[in-house]
Amino acid sequence: xxxxxxGAKRLVVGAHxxxxxxxxxxxxxxxxxxxxxxxxxxxxxxxxxGYEKWVRFFNFEVFALPLGKILALLAMLSLCYxxxxxxxxxxxxxxxxxxxxLGLQVLTxxxxxxxxxxAAQILWRV
Amino acid sequence: MxxxxxxxxxxxxxxxxxxxxxxxLPLAGQLSILHRIxxxxxxxxxxxxxxxxxxxxxxxxxxxxxxxxxVSSPFVKIVxxxxxxxxxxxxxxxxxxxxxxxxxxxxxxxxRKSAAVSFGVSLALTAVFGLKLxxxx
Numbered sequence: 082x083x084x085x086x087x088g089a090k091r092l093v094v095g096a097h098x099x100x101x102x103x104x105x106x107x108x109x110x111x112x113x114x115x116x117x118x119x120x121x122x123x124x125x126x127x128x129x130x131g132y133e134k135w136v137r138f139f140n141f142e143v144f145a146l147p148l149g150k151i152l153a154l155l156a157m158l159s160l161c162y163x164x165x166x167x168x169x170x171x172x173x174x175x176x177x178x179x180x181x182x183l184g185l186q187v188l189t190x191x192x193x194x195x196x197x198x199x200a201a202q203i204l205w206r207v
Numbered sequence: 208m209x210x211x212x213x214x215x216x217x218x219x220x221x222x223x224x225x226x227x228x229x230x231x232l233p234l235a236g237q238l239s240i241l242h243r244i245x246x247x248x249x250x251x252x253x254x255x256x257x258x259x260x261x262x263x264x265x266x267x268x269x270x271x272x273x274x275x276x277x278v279s280s281p282f283v284k285i286v287x288x289x290x291x292x293x294x295x296x297x298x299x300x301x302x303x304x305x306x307x308x309x310x311x312x313x314x315x316x317x318x319r320k321s322a323a324v325s326f327g328v329s330l331a332l333t334a335v336f337g338l339k340l341x342x343x344x
Contacts, residue, residue, distance in 0.1 A: 107308065110301055117298075132271040139265055164253070167246045196254040203262045 106166040109159035116156035140207045150204045157200040161193040235322040242300040245293035252290055284340055291340070292333045299329035 120138060127134050141149040168189045176182045222230055232240065249257075263274040277283055303325045307313055312321050338344060 107305060110305065114298070114302070132268045135271070136265045160253075164246070164250045167243075168250055171243065171247060192250075192254065196258060199254055199258050200261075203258065203265065207265050 102166050106163055109163035112159040113156055113163065116152060116159075136207055139204060153204055154201060157197060161197045165189065165193055233319065233322075234326070235318050238300050238303070238322045238325055241296055242304075245297040245300075248293045249290070249297060252293075256286070256290065278340075287340060288333070288337050291336050292329070295329040295332045295336070296325075299325040299332070 123138055124130060137149070139149045139153050140147070169186060172182050172185045172189070176185060260274060260277075263270040263277075265271070278287070303321050306321070307318070312318060
């Protein structure tokens with residue numbers, strides 16, 4: 082694999098070589114896990130879960146701060162960021178022509194940014 | 208060189224689509240490719256199935272009841288079961304990757320064992336949520 086003398090060459094171009102993306106993918110995974118496990122526990126420990134109790138998980142406020150919405154939005158943004166790395170990896174592995182890959186990556190970004198906007202709109206209506 | 212070593216064997220340097228079914232992946236490899244497939248499924252389902260469902264479930268009491276009606280159809284239940292599996296698989300295999308990233312269980316034997324555990328846990332969770340979905344309990 083890589084020799085020891087590769088460091089100097091790498092520094093010249095100043096690329097990140099995916100380390101920040103690698104970390105971000107894992108950090109967003111942990112954020113989503115914590116949110117979903119928290120939500121799942123809340124659901125499991127809520128007797129007679131109906132509309133009123135379900136919507137409270139997303140529109141509860143703490144000192145007039147819309148915490149339910151903010152937490153859900155943070156989980157959603159983590160999801161979009163996480164999915165961007167994952168789907169981009171799929172295109173990079175299987176789609177070799179640069180133009181097609183670029184097109185698919187643009188579509189992926191539009192798909193995810195659109196989803197994030199949709200989620201924000203859903204959350205801020207309740 | 209013994210005769211057995213020089214015998215012609217199939218070589219897969221770069222797997223072609225037509226060879227996928229003949230190529231036997233180890234258990235961790237199957238977990239890995241399914242992690243990718245389940246992630247792609249969830250990505251596709253996000254704005255066309257998951258968010259519209261979430262929208263209806265929290266928008267109003269009327270749409271909440273409407274949502275319950277939609278979910279009572281067997282076709283919708285089967286689609287949801289697929290997505291539940293995708294979520295559970297992606298979650299469990301993902302936790303395994305986080306543990307591997309901490310350099311825990313990276314030798315061949317424990318990696319195979321943890322892959323088996325991930326499959327076991329995700330399929331068991333899928334079964335539990337699936338039975339709940341189909342109204343068994």
